[in-house]
């Protein structure tokens with residue numbers, strides 16, 4: 001009976017025409033099963049289900065495996081690499097422009113976006129972070145809303161510059177157990193920030209490269225509204241990120257949110273789910289008013305075929321706590337808005353199982369010499 005290793009050796013001759021490496025080296029050989037009579041079943045993992053070079057692999061794998069003595073027949077099947085495997089592959093290929101190791105110890109990156117401002121994206125980001133933290137997860141927030149940063153205020157943080165480690169890495173501030181990094185720590189309050197193009201790209205890259213996040217289960221990225229430069233830049237830098245879309249229930253908001261989904265599709269980010277915010281208001285006497293209409297979140301979720309992770313109602317305490325500097329989920333987990341947010345957080349956990357091997361990634365390499373550039377700050 002031929003051994004698994006012999007077959008694996010033969011499969012080293014099967015080269016991925018795009019990546020120009022052997023499928024063995026790329027870790028794409030998922031399984032090899034050899035029966036007593038030499039009938040061999042091989043599963044190959046592809047990067048996408050509709051991989052156009054599937055036939056090439058099918059033929060080449062069957063051909064090479066058949067050269068091994070004792071193999072009587074070959075059956076080739078395919079599956080798809082998981083997101084973490086894809087991210088690992090991408091990293092090993094040096095794709096994306098982040099240096100290897102920059103986010104190696106961050107298991108999941110979730111970008112929270114919306115078509116427009118004022119839908120409660122930052123409020124939800126802060127409270128989702130709180131809910132995940134309360135659930136024992138290690139969480140960081142990157143406030144990438146370079147024009148309307150509000151995360152520091154929601155965590156009671158001022159505009160103090162974050163400390164720098166002896167290795168010259170920027171250390172995020174920590175509040176209520178959540179690591180927080182914001183452009184707001186680097187600009188004077190109320191200073192008009194007009195970053196665009198390369199400058200913006202540089203600042204964001206630096207946030208991802210030079211911030212020492214440590215080990216995180218979740219890095220939540222609060223995107224600016226819209227589908228502009230920042231989202232594009234981040235998508236380029238974070239090919240493994242998933243996208244959460246926040247919308248209000250009314251049809252117009254949903255149309256705008258759809259544009260965010262289209263953008264995510266264009267840059268190949270997977271939309272993980274929808275959260276509907278401002279989903280009605282219930283008076284103390286129990287009457288419910290659908291102030292912003294009904295059903296927009298579900299409709300968008302159906303249309304994109306992704307889960308609706310939560311419907312967060314309007315409540316006064318949600319706004320008050322955001323202004324007071326402690327997310328509501330920490331101070332009053334039973335408030336209806338807090339409950340809905342906690343439920344959404346559980347949905348996120350269910351969508352993003354934490355695979356231990358990722359957390360065991362090697363320590364990042366020693367910090368490179370400072371590049372002589374500090375964050376571009378206004379004064």
Ligand SMILES: Nc1ncnc2c1ncn2[C@@H]1O[C@H](COP(=O)(O)OP(=O)(O)O)[C@@H](O)[C@H]1O
Pocket residue numbers: 114116117118119120121122123124150277278279312313314315316318319320322323337
């Ligand atoms: N469910 C809600 N109930 C009450 N107020 C809310 C709710 N969601 C958001 N807000 C308030 O609405 C305003 C806009 O929210 P914010 O999170 O800053 O939106 P975005 O980040 O999308 O611009 C804030 O004052 C916030 O406190």
Ligand SMILES: [Mg+2]
Pocket residue numbers: 121122123145148150
């Ligand atoms: Mg915001």
